[in-house]
Amino acid sequence: MIAIDKNGGVCFEKIPDRSLVIAIDVGTTFSGVSYSLLEPRKKPRIQPVTRFAGQREGQGNSKVPSVVCYDQYGNFIAAGSEADPETNPLLSDMNGVRRAEWFKLRLRLPHLAADKRAELQKLWLPPRPTEDEAHDEIEDEVLLEIEGVGAPIREPEPARRETHFIPVTDDFKTPVQVFADFLRYLFKSAKEYIIEAESNLDPTFSWTSVERNTHFVLTHPNGWEEEQQSQMHEAAVAAGLVNMSATGERITFLTEGEANLHFCLEKNPNLQQERSGLLVVDCGGGTIDLSAYSWTEEGFREIASPGCLLQGSIFVTSRARDYFKGRFKDSEFGSDDDVEAMAKAFDKPDGVKCMFSNPSIPYYVKFGGLRDTDRTFGILGGKFRLEGAQVAKFFEPAVNDIIDSIIVQRDSAKWNKFSIKIILLVGGFGSSGYLYTRLNDHFRPEGITVHRLDTAQLNKAVADGAVSCYLRRMAANRKEEEKH
Numbered sequence: 412m413i414a415i416d417k418n419g420g421v422c423f424e425k426i427p428d429r430s431l432v433i434a435i436d437v438g439t440t441f442s443g444v445s446y447s448l449l450e451p452r453k454k455p456r457i458q459p460v461t462r463f464a465g466q467r468e469g470q471g472n473s474k475v476p477s478v479v480c481y482d483q484y485g486n487f488i489a490a491g492s493e494a495d496p497e498t499n500p501l502l503s504d505m506n507g508v509r510r511a512e513w514f515k516l517r518l519r520l521p522h523l524a525a526d527k528r529a530e531l532q533k534l535w536l537p538p539r540p541t542e543d544e545a546h547d548e549i550e551d552e553v554l555l556e557i558e559g560v561g562a563p564i565r566e567p568e569p570a571r572r573e574t575h576f577i578p579v580t581d582d583f584k585t586p587v588q589v590f591a592d593f594l595r596y597l598f599k600s601a602k603e604y605i606i607e608a609e610s611n612l613d614p615t616f617s618w619t620s621v622e623r624n625t626h627f628v629l630t631h632p633n634g635w636e637e638e639q640q641s642q643m644h645e646a647a648v649a650a651g652l653v654n655m656s657a658t659g660e661r662i663t664f665l666t667e668g669e670a671n672l673h674f675c676l677e678k679n680p681n682l683q684q685e686r687s688g689l690l691v692v693d694c695g696g697g698t699i700d701l702s703a704y705s706w707t708e709e710g711f712r713e714i715a716s717p718g719c720l721l722q723g724s725i726f727v728t729s730r731a732r733d734y735f736k737g738r739f740k741d742s743e744f745g746s747d748d749d750v751e752a753m754a755k756a757f758d759k760p761d762g763v764k765c766m767f768s769n770p771s772i773p774y775y776v777k778f779g780g781l782r783d784t785d786r787t788f789g790i791l792g793g794k795f796r797l798e799g800a801q802v803a804k805f806f807e808p809a810v811n812d813i814i815d816s817i818i819v820q821r822d823s824a825k826w827n828k829f830s831i832k833i834i835l836l837v838g839g840f841g842s843s844g845y846l847y848t849r850l851n852d853h854f855r856p857e858g859i860t861v862h863r864l865d866t867a868q869l870n871k872a873v874a875d876g877a878v879s880c881y882l883r884r885m886a887a888n889r890k891e892e893e894k895h
Contacts, residue, residue: 430624431605434877435597436667437590437629439515439697439723441474441839442491444601445874447882448609448621457677457878458608459871463600465493473871475600477515477696479593480576483507485584490596502576511579513725514593516697517586518639519632587646594650627652628663628877630670633700634719640664665880667693667873668702668717671837673883674876678864682706682833688714688824689833690817692850693873694840697723699813703820705829710887715823718816722809724840728758730805742788744779753778763802768844770803803845810849817854836863837872 430449436442444460459473466472478494480502481487489499494510496502579589602618609616629643644662647653653661671691676682682689683706693700701718704711732754739745739753756778757763763774779793789795821831834854836847841863851861864872 428624429620430626431621432626432628432878432881433598433601433605434628434630434665434670434874434881435594435601436670436873436877437515437593437597438474438477438695438839438873439513440477440725441696442477442593442597443474443871443874444597445871445878446601446605447878448605448616449882455882457875457882459875460601460604462604463491464596464603465489465491465495465498467492467498473874475597477512477593479511479514479579479589479596481509481511481579481584483509485509487592490593491600493596508576509579509583510576511584511589513697514579514586514589516721517581518590518642519635519721587642587649590643590646591649594646594652598650598652626661626663626881628665628881630665630667630873630877632695632698632719633666633668633702633717634698635666663881665877666700666702666717667695667698668700670873670876670880671700671835672702672704672711672876673879674872675835675837675864676711677875677879685833688829688831689835690820690824690831691835691837692813692817692841694813694836694838694843694846695723696725696839697721699723699809699816699838699840701816701820703824703829703831705824710883714827714829715820718820720812720816722812724764724809724843727764727805727809727840728754730808731757731764731802734801734805739788739790742790743785744783744788744790749778763797764805765843767799767802767806768848770799770845772799773797774799774802806843806845806849809840810846813846814850814853817850821859832859834859834861836861 429451431446432449433444433446435444445457446460447455447457449455461471461473463472463475466475475491476494478491479487480489480494482505488505488508489502493499494502502508606616606618627647629647631639631643643664647662648655668691671693675691685706688703688705691700691702691704693702699718699720699722701720703713703715703717705714732750735753735757736745736750739750744753753776756776759765763776767774774797775794776797777794779790781792783793784791817834824831834850836850840846847861847863854861
């Protein structure tokens with residue numbers, strides 16, 4: 412028997428054994444894991460994993476960087492939070508460290524349009540050797556005069572140069588190998604977290620009680636097909652999630668669009684009353700996934716073919732990087748390392764990309780220390796001014812493509828006799844104030860409302876939603892079985 416509460420939650424009255432479902436969302440730039448422990452006569456809880464190996468003590472987070480590092484011989488040395496040289500100084504001391512970023516998109520590479528393939532290859536190319544790496548670890552002290560205070564204070568100047576890593580290429584590690592190593596890292600961290608969290612709630616809990624009864628939900632962009640699922644399947648086996656004989660029973664693939672829909676349903680059950688149409692726009696680091704749905708008595712159903720764009724937030728940063736390279740090529744700060752430091756500063760959570768909302772005001776990129784000055788090029792104390800109108804140019808190709816794709820979804824739904832009235836903006840890039848304003852201004856006159864979740868929810872939307880979808884499907888299947 413299955414009980415379903417008014418908010419759509421499920422309670423399994425008659426399940427023979429304790430079981431576990433783990434959803435893994437490997438994103439282009441960040442990843443997350445959520446889980447639910449299923450026990451007889453208990454309502455399952457959807458829990459995010461908030462501690463991963465390598466995170467600073469006391470700074471747990473439900474998202475972790477999608478990064479893998481290898482030594483020069485191809486041996487795995489770090490992943491996720493462990494791959495940050497600020498928290499793992501051993502990386503800075505090693506020679507020939509290879510770093511894999513944005514590896515998720517390599518699984519899709521053969522299908523990419525020529526312009527996007529070229530843009531990604533540019534991101535993956537090893538940088539040219541720099542002439543001067545003398546400032547790798549700048550620890551000089553500089554005097555600061557504080558306005559209104561006569562006595563100077565001493566402050567260590569922050570390092571400007573980035574620790575130099577060599578990008579991972581396909582001839583060094585295949586995309587499947589990198590994917591497997593990252594899945595292994597995520598699973599190991601999740602397992603340790605689940606054991607500790609559940610043991611604190613129930614001292615009788617042990618991993619052996621669920622090990623053979625653990626199901627995995629792996630999410631992927633809307634545009635991925637059987638070929639990419641096959642590669643993910645191979646990586647999951649190599650990572651030790653399941654053995655080859657059990658993969659069909661214990662691994663489920665789910666589009667990020669559907670996972671996001673179920674997350675939104677968990678947070679706002681009133682969406683189930685939406686009889687016209689709603690569009691989930693998942694704006695991630697690499698891809699933009701669009702999925703249109705309408706509610707029926709049997710549940711939500713698609714009312715248009717899902718869409719997938721390769722126009723995520725990494726391409727906003729890529730355009731900014733190209734601009735910095737051109738603007739400062741003849742300055743003292745035109746090296747590849749300096750430009751990369753500018754791009755990373757632009758990309759930070761408190762950087763220009765995330766804070767940008769108004770093209771009419773200036774923004775400032777803080778990439779270096781107080782000694783880093785080149786007045787000819789407008790660099791003072793390690794920062795420079797960036798006009799809002801210029802920042803908008805980095806965003807506009809993505810914004811325009813997203814608007815065009817929403818129009819395609821709207822028209823396709825209309826052809827099927829549905830009218831989209833709600834746009835649910837999710838994903839990390841979906842938190843952009845500028846993107847939200849542009850979409851709202853464009854579609855509000857048509858009677859379409861744009862909603863977005865708060866940032867804390869966005870971090871775990873796909874993984875949480877994937878667990879929710881699994882539970883709902885499991886409940887529906889058991890309910891159908893009971894009819895017979």
